[in-house]
Amino acid sequence: MAPISIAPSARNGDVENNPCSACPVRDLTVCGALEETELSKMSEIVRTRRVGAHRTIFSEGEDADSVFNVTSGTVKLYKLLPDGRRQITGFLFTGDYIGLSMHERYAYTAETVTPTSLCHFPRRQMDALLKEFPKLQQRLFSMASNELEAAQDQMLLLGRKTAKEKVASFLLGLSWRLSRRGQKENPVPVPMSRSDIADYLGLTTETVSRTFTALKSQGVIRLLEGNKVDLVDCRRLEDVAEGG
Amino acid sequence: MAPISIAPSARNGDVENNPCSACPVRDLTVCGALEETELSKMSEIVRTRRVGAHRTIFSEGEDADSVFNVTSGTVKLYKLLPDGRRQITGFLFTGDYIGLSMHERYAYTAETVTPTSLCHFPRRQMDALLKEFPKLQQRLFSMASNELEAAQDQMLLLGRKTAKEKVASFLLGLSWRLSRRGQKENPVPVPMSRSDIADYLGLTTETVSRTFTALKSQGVIRLLEGNKVDLVDCRRLEDVAEGG
DNA sequence: CGATATCTTGAGGAATCTCAATACTAGTGG
DNA sequence: CCACTAGTATTGAGATTCCTCAAGATATCG
Numbered sequence: 001m002a003p004i005s006i007a008p009s010a011r012n013g014d015v016e017n018n019p020c021s022a023c024p025v026r027d028l029t030v031c032g033a034l035e036e037t038e039l040s041k042m043s044e045i046v047r048t049r050r051v052g053a054h055r056t057i058f059s060e061g062e063d064a065d066s067v068f069n070v071t072s073g074t075v076k077l078y079k080l081l082p083d084g085r086r087q088i089t090g091f092l093f094t095g096d097y098i099g100l101s102m103h104e105r106y107a108y109t110a111e112t113v114t115p116t117s118l119c120h121f122p123r124r125q126m127d128a129l130l131k132e133f134p135k136l137q138q139r140l141f142s143m144a145s146n147e148l149e150a151a152q153d154q155m156l157l158l159g160r161k162t163a164k165e166k167v168a169s170f171l172l173g174l175s176w177r178l179s180r181r182g183q184k185e186n187p188v189p190v191p192m193s194r195s196d197i198a199d200y201l202g203l204t205t206e207t208v209s210r211t212f213t214a215l216k217s218q219g220v221i222r223l224l225e226g227n228k229v230d231l232v233d234c235r236r237l238e239d240v241a242e243g244g
Numbered sequence: 245m246a247p248i249s250i251a252p253s254a255r256n257g258d259v260e261n262n263p264c265s266a267c268p269v270r271d272l273t274v275c276g277a278l279e280e281t282e283l284s285k286m287s288e289i290v291r292t293r294r295v296g297a298h299r300t301i302f303s304e305g306e307d308a309d310s311v312f313n314v315t316s317g318t319v320k321l322y323k324l325l326p327d328g329r330r331q332i333t334g335f336l337f338t339g340d341y342i343g344l345s346m347h348e349r350y351a352y353t354a355e356t357v358t359p360t361s362l363c364h365f366p367r368r369q370m371d372a373l374l375k376e377f378p379k380l381q382q383r384l385f386s387m388a389s390n391e392l393e394a395a396q397d398q399m400l401l402l403g404r405k406t407a408k409e410k411v412a413s414f415l416l417g418l419s420w421r422l423s424r425r426g427q428k429e430n431p432v433p434v435p436m437s438r439s440d441i442a443d444y445l446g447l448t449t450e451t452v453s454r455t456f457t458a459l460k461s462q463g464v465i466r467l468l469e470g471n472k473v474d475l476v477d478c479r480r481l482e483d484v485a486e487g488g
Numbered sequence: 489c490g491a492t493a494t495c496t497t498g499a500g501g502a503a504t505c506t507c508a509a510t511a512c513t514a515g516t517g518g
Numbered sequence: 519c520c521a522c523t524a525g526t527a528t529t530g531a532g533a534t535t536c537c538t539c540a541a542g543a544t545a546t547c548g
Contacts, residue, residue: 205495
């Protein structure tokens with residue numbers, strides 16, 4: 001799959017009435033499906049929002065009447081069991097869309113990991129746009145398709161991989177998503193806490209920490225300043241991730 | 245063999261040229277999105293197939309040039325690690341569609357659990373139909389959306405539930421899917437082997453077996469003839485499934 | 489610079505896995 | 519109709535990974 005070019009577009013739409021036309025991450029996301037002129041329809045219903053770190057965007061069980069686009073920052077989605085056990089089902093980055101698996105009520109909570117910029121769309125109006133622009137619908141289906149494949153990979157990870165394989169896969173996944181967005185894929189910024197990583201991988205924070213230490217002392221990774229991880233030996237990390 | 249001409253019934257349309265219009269499970273599946281007249285387009289590209297139990301429909305890594313509809317029977321989808329560890333990502337029943345998460349190559353293997361009837365569609369032609377009928381695209385998106393939500397539930401199960409909670413959730417899931425298809429939801433036929441269940445729940449066959457035994461001796465379920473399970477105390481099973 | 493949260497490390501325990509033996513079941517052929 | 523076989527399921531005992539609980543180290547933030 002070819003990485004999407006993030007070349008900052010010097011597009012000259014009517015920025016006043018059509019801010020979306022100047023959006024630098026447009027091609028990464030659902031909006032990339034539309035032409036300049038069609039984009040104005042999105043501009044009409046979008047509301048941009050900046051949110052600090054560790055804020056709840058919406059909670060599991062609430063009426064699902066908004067969908068979102070992440071234009072910068074990191075968001076986590078999670079589900080809870082009654083006793084508080086938590087499973088993070090995904091981390092979202094620039095260009096990711098919140099609202100692919102949508103029913104009456106949100107089936108998960110969305111919370112920012114870092115300060116985040118969001119495009120907020122009323123769901124009803126977005127649904128109307130989908131009807132109006134089959135291209136948009138198509139793009140959304142394609143994104144859902146990708147998500148589904150990622151979810152299947154994650155099931156394999158959760159059900160069958162060891163702690164070491166899980167952590168290795170996690171780091172490679174972060175790196176891969178960076179490169180898809182056209183960013184440098186190494187070293188990898190890891191903005192989420194050990195506890196978040198644990199709840200994403202079906203482990204405890206302690207096990208995640210121990211596993212990082214183990215990978216570090218084997219020379220496969222290095223922990224850098226600012227929560228970055230240097231994938232020293234990518235090839236070996238890949239072997240570890242697949243149980244080799 | 246020469247086709248036998250049958251007078252088309254007003255109810256069912258021209259069954260000869262449009263067999264899909266007579267399909268009894270149409271409304272359960274993607275085809276339910278189309279009108280009688282539009283259905284003929286599907287009829288033109290469909291090829292029905294009956295397959296015995298334990299047969300491979302396609303394998304992970306093969307060129308993904310077909311999509312399928314399950315019209316009867318049970319299918320399992322799975323991914324493998326290099327050393328043979330297996331994760332079953334889903335079981336498919338009547339009405340389920342194979343081809344929601346689709347790229348160049350199949351990302352998983354599809355294998356029948358029981359004798360199965362399939363509708364086979366060339367992928368290119370199905371893609372053309374999706375472009376022609378946005379309703380179809382919409383339906384497929386809606387199905388992908390459901391799948392995605394199910395996948396998230398499964399991640400919670402795999403990452404955070406105990407063996408007992410997993411097995412209870414599994415049985416309730418089977419029962420729930422029966423009722424969605426309008427069938428009796430109890431007792432639940434369990435056509436797949438312990439080993440399949442284990443690979444679906446991230447457990448071993450032994451643990452699955454022990455857990456069935458435990459639930460049985462607690463009077464929550466009963467094992468009946470013909471691989472059926474009687475959910476004696478559904479309420480309690482639900483509590484068990486959520487860690488209550 | 490102190491307070492607080494996060495991360496790391498250690499020791500012991502528990503759930504689940506592995507290995508092994510036995511029981512059951514379905515299909516086959518006498 | 520029964521015995522035989524091969525696959526599948528159950529049960530048992532011991533091993534192992536990962537979890538729990540606890541303490542100390544490091545980082546973060548006002």
